[in-house]
Amino acid sequence: MDFLKPSRYVPMNRRRRIYEGKAKILYEGPEPGTLIQHFKDDATAFNNKKHAVIDGKGVLNNRISEYIFTQLNQLGVPTHFVRRLNMREQLIREVEIIPLEVVVRNVAAGSLSTRLGIPEGQQLPRSIIEFYYKNDELNDPMVSEEHITAFGWASPQDLDDIMALAIRVNDFLSGLFLGVGIRLVDFKIEFGRLFEGDMMRIVLADEISPDSCRLWDNASGDKLDKDRFRRDMGGMLEAYQEVARRLGILNDNSSSQPSGPVPVN
């Protein structure tokens, strides 16, 4: 597969932009069937009603997501990730995104607590998978398997694959984070269809980072995720750095501004 090899450098301003989301941009990749996923510093919440730029967040999410997707690939969980290209970008395989946000929960928090009145922090009797239809105009409404198959967003076979993969991702992530003193409360993942000849496979897509997970320090209960931004708690970048540091991605003495030009005296 040619695109697995290092490829010719294409200047940033000559690349075709395929899609721009809230926190990422997708550019045309160096080979057919590939894309470049660029992590921005933008933080948004409540369907874009709240917005800020957190210098260095994109760099951290690129690294954290690379770390997780690489290990998942090695474990045989298929993903769109090929390799990291630079501080903010990774090479990915082009997939047809399934318009669902798949949320896996281990502990009650956020919308589950609000909707069902279950106190935040209560361990759930078992892991729960929920589906939300990706549609900003509708505020990503929660949907059931019935809606998903009836409207053709995914087939029953696709859904079986998605749920089996979601459980494997949850098992892996729960153990990974527990090993570094972090409780994995819940997370959101997305899947895509990867076409190879006349074969189609469901693969994990998008990203896994503190933007899309709830991560609580095991000992103190401190939030190490995007809730720091959603709930105006401050210290978001420091929390993301702490996650990266514990995963062994950043060394202890790395600076708090991992991106941007360095002044030369």
Ligand code: UDP
């Ligand atoms: N989540 C996400 N993107 C979304 C909605 C949720 O990444 O658009 C993640 C969120 O960070 C949390 C999990 O999915 O880890 C469950 O979120 P919840 O349904 O509780 O929604 P929220 O409380 O964020 O509205």
